[in-house]
Amino acid sequence: MRLAALADAVLLPGFGGTAPPDWVRRRIAGGLGGVVLFARNCVSPAQLAELTGALRAERTDVLVATDEEGGDVTRLFAAVGSPVPSPYALGVADDVELTRSVAAALAARVAAAGIGWALAPVADINSAPDNPVIGVRSYGATPALVARHVAAAVRGIQSAGVAACAKHFPGHGDTTVDSHLGLATVGPDLAGALEPFRAAVAARVATVMTGHLLVPGYGDLPATLNPALVDGLLRAELGFEGVVVSDALEMGAIAGSVGVGEGAVLALLAGVDALCLGGDEAGEPIADAARDALVAAVRSGRLAEERLASAAGRVRALAGRFPGSLAALGLAAARRGLRSVGDVRLRSGAPVVVRLDPAPTIAVGRSAWGLDGLLPGATELVLGPDDPLPPLPAGRPLVVVARDATRVGWVGRAVAAVLAARPDAVVVEMGLPGPVPPARGWIATGGASAASARAAAELLLGTAP
Numbered sequence: 001m002r003l004a005a006l007a008d009a010v011l012l013p014g015f016g017g018t019a020p021p022d023w024v025r026r027r028i029a030g031g032l033g034g035v036v037l038f039a040r041n042c043v044s045p046a047q048l049a050e051l052t053g054a055l056r057a058e059r060t061d062v063l064v065a066t067d068e069e070g071g072d073v074t075r076l077f078a079a080v081g082s083p084v085p086s087p088y089a090l091g092v093a094d095d096v097e098l099t100r101s102v103a104a105a106l107a108a109r110v111a112a113a114g115i116g117w118a119l120a121p122v123a124d125i126n127s128a129p130d131n132p133v134i135g136v137r138s139y140g141a142t143p144a145l146v147a148r149h150v151a152a153a154v155r156g157i158q159s160a161g162v163a164a165c166a167k168h169f170p171g172h173g174d175t176t177v178d179s180h181l182g183l184a185t186v187g188p189d190l191a192g193a194l195e196p197f198r199a200a201v202a203a204r205v206a207t208v209m210t211g212h213l214l215v216p217g218y219g220d221l222p223a224t225l226n227p228a229l230v231d232g233l234l235r236a237e238l239g240f241e242g243v244v245v246s247d248a249l250e251m252g253a254i255a256g257s258v259g260v261g262e263g264a265v266l267a268l269l270a271g272v273d274a275l276c277l278g279g280d281e282a283g284e285p286i287a288d289a290a291r292d293a294l295v296a297a298v299r300s301g302r303l304a305e306e307r308l309a310s311a312a313g314r315v316r317a318l319a320g321r322f323p324g325s326l327a328a329l330g331l332a333a334a335r336r337g338l339r340s341v342g343d344v345r346l347r348s349g350a351p352v353v354v355r356l357d358p359a360p361t362i363a364v365g366r367s368a369w370g371l372d373g374l375l376p377g378a379t380e381l382v383l384g385p386d387d388p389l390p391p392l393p394a395g396r397p398l399v400v401v402a403r404d405a406t407r408v409g410w411v412g413r414a415v416a417a418v419l420a421a422r423p424d425a426v427v428v429e430m431g432l433p434g435p436v437p438p439a440r441g442w443i444a445t446g447g448a449s450a451a452s453a454r455a456a457a458e459l460l461l462g463t464a465p
Contacts, residue, residue: 060323
């Protein structure tokens with residue numbers, strides 16, 4: 001079971017329907033690396049938010065990816081058409097700041113949908129006019145043009161908190177075969193084809209996708225399965241240290257030659273970290289084939305368990321860097337903004353929460369705040385400036401939630417009165433922090449947002465990652 005979970009941790013299957021099926025939920029809870037969403041999964045913003053929320057309800061750090069390139073290749077806007085032009089049109093405009101801005105705005109929509117990984121930009125140079133699969137997905141036909149726009153797109157996407165992915169290494173532009181259908185061979189100008197990938201690496205792209213492409217001079221294995229191209233060219237020569245993800249293994253170039261299971265093993269041996277299995281609606285049998293082949297390869301000694309664990313670690317680290325939704329990103333940021341002193345972990349028993357609620361300023365206005373609903377079994381007492389301090393139940397953990405105790409006089413006095421009666425209380429300051437009060441524990445959240453409240457609750461409950 002441990003090996004199966006480790007193998008699942010590098011897989012990114014697709015599935016059919018507008019809600020996650022049971023097998024996806026079950027495997028996410030057990031450690032599945034992530035999923036890839038297609039147009040079939042994306043009907044409306046509300047439905048998509050519900051879908052990604054359901055995925056994250058199983059495990060908050062699951063990777064959710066989609067091919068949102070803009071222009072012709074869109075998943076979020078397939079029903080209505082993309083709101084942004086194709087990469088080729090942006091290349092014609094040749095304004096890198098425009099490309100960066102468009103990429104950032106599109107990635108913000110991706111993040112708002114609960115998706116943390118955009119499988120874009122396309123770094124291929126469309127140097128073969130009769131290329132059947134790239135076309136307007138590319139920024140253009142010359143290395144320098146494509147390189148500067150790829151770098152701009154990477155910076156724009158990742159500025160929105162979404163992982164970018166330069167694809168399809170080492171370049172799918174100078175081919176006349178669609179690798180979805182067969183095995184393509186790239187043209188002779190590999191140096192030119194690599195220029196956009198070098199630019200993406202220099203822009204600190206988080207991920208690179210391999211293409212199922214034969215490269216003359218690098219043997220008879222396509223790039224996805226070729227250690228000379230992945231560990232050698234991409235990592236050693238170009239210096240890429242992020243996550244290498246395969247193009248979909250059920251594409252004809254792999255499934256029609258070595259098969260999905262053998263492709264999974266060879267890809268890991270080549271240096272690929274994450275295996276995309278996204279295209280087929282019946283995703284579970286494909287995921288099973290890849291997982292079972294990886295487990296068998298480890299057990300036979302063909303694939304080192306350390307290599308599989310390293311790949312799984314890279315995938316998990318990517319999920320940590322790009323949480324994949326505004327809520328997840330906000331919680332990750334809020335955790336880093338917390339400060340605590342003393343023993344803040346709640347002891348056994350249902351807690352009592354005393355929230356001291358000052359009048360809001362005109363600028364802030366009235367909005368929900370506090371720990372209501374975040375501490376199981378808690379009793380919440382809300383006090384205003386004219387309310388007397390009620391009797392505090394003995395034998396139950398006590399949390400005082402304050403906002404600007406240093407600035408608002410009555411709040412500070414109420415905190416002091418509670419601590420005089422119950423010095424074992426924990427104080428959660430959700431405004432501007434001042435001196436640490438004489439409490440058993442003190443948490444300063446740096447604000448009263450819902451994200452900061454959740455982060456504080458994690459500390460109180462001892463569930464913080």
